[in-house]
Amino acid sequence: MYSDLNGKVAVVTGASKGIGQAIAIRLAKEHMKLVFNYNSDAKGAQKAVELIKDNGGDAVAVQADISSESDVKDLVEAAVSNFGELDLWINNAGMENKVHTHEMALEDWQKVIAVNLTGAFLGTKAALNYFLDNSRHGNIINMSSVHDTIPWPTFSHYAASKGGVKMFSETVALEYAKKNIRVNCIAPGAINTPINAEKFADPEQYEQTTKLVPMDRIGKPSEVAAVAAWLASNESSYVTGDTIYVDGGMTLYPEFEEGKG
Numbered sequence: 001m002y003s004d005l006n007g008k009v010a011v012v013t014g015a016s017k018g019i020g021q022a023i024a025i026r027l028a029k030e031h032m033k034l035v036f037n038y039n040s041d042a043k044g045a046q047k048a049v050e051l052i053k054d055n056g057g058d059a060v061a062v063q064a065d066i067s068s069e070s071d072v073k074d075l076v077e078a079a080v081s082n083f084g085e086l087d088l089w090i091n092n093a094g095m096e097n098k099v100h101t102h103e104m105a106l107e108d109w110q111k112v113i114a115v116n117l118t119g120a121f122l123g124t125k126a127a128l129n130y131f132l133d134n135s136r137h138g139n140i141i142n143m144s145s146v147h148d149t150i151p152w153p154t155f156s157h158y159a160a161s162k163g164g165v166k167m168f169s170e171t172v173a174l175e176y177a178k179k180n181i182r183v184n185c186i187a188p189g190a191i192n193t194p195i196n197a198e199k200f201a202d203p204e205q206y207e208q209t210t211k212l213v214p215m216d217r218i219g220k221p222s223e224v225a226a227v228a229a230w231l232a233s234n235e236s237s238y239v240t241g242d243t244i245y246v247d248g249g250m251t252l253y254p255e256f257e258e259g260k261g
Contacts, residue, residue, distance in 0.1 A: 002233035005030040009083040011075050012036045013066050014093025016048040018193035022221030023228045028057025033083040037064035066093050066119035072126045089127035091120040092143045096158040109157045116161035137180040142169045144187040146247045173241030182240040189247025191219045214249035
């Protein structure tokens with residue numbers, strides 16, 4: 001759909017599965033070249049590379065911890081050494097785990113913050129330095145969540161990290177707008193990904209979740225990927241500092257449907 005993306009180079013963190021993989025496949029269909037990271041699943045990463053190539057793109061997988069600054073720099077170097085440049089950076093990798101706040105270990109808090117928030121900072125910083133050093137009109141997309149707005153008890157560390165991603169993105173967007181570097185967020189709601197597969201396989205939990213969604217269904221990763229492709233393209237060239245909620249209306253307070261309350 002977006003001819004301006006043809007041949008451009010992107011780093012997409014966490015693209016070996018779930019929403020990240022859907023984004024990678026969609027960008028591959030736009031004939032982009034991709035670098036993505038993996039932690040330990042080398043076979044899974046290779047399958048993702050093949051999937052990207054089968055969909056019209058090119059890809060390189062790099063073992064990297066996104067909460068490590070040196071590893072994040074390796075992703076920039078991989079993009080430049082393999083494909084000659086860098087045009088787009090998508091901070092997608094994230095994690096969550098359920099625990100009551102009064103029982104949460106400091107280690108649990110720090111791990112989620114390190115991946116979700118510090119990882120977004122390090123990726124953004126690396127991309128900014130490349131764009132500035134090379135006088136490029138760069139583009140950064142950060143993956144937030146509906147829980148940057150909706151409180152989520154027993155996931156306070158996750159909600160805090162995503163709220164931080166949103167404000168961080170808005171601040172960086174303002175800071176670098178005059179440099180023609182755009183920064184935006186995508187905030188998914190309930191999406192049918194591997195991390196949610198077990199929950200949504202339970203009819204009771206599936207129904208419980210869909211009641212929170214005015215559109216009365218769970219979203220697909222490809223629907224998030226479509227927004228990422230648009231934000232990556234010149235079609236969104238006047239958009240920066242925004243958060244697009246891909247949530248079927250979850251943030252619209254569905255409890256108040258039909259004038260309730």
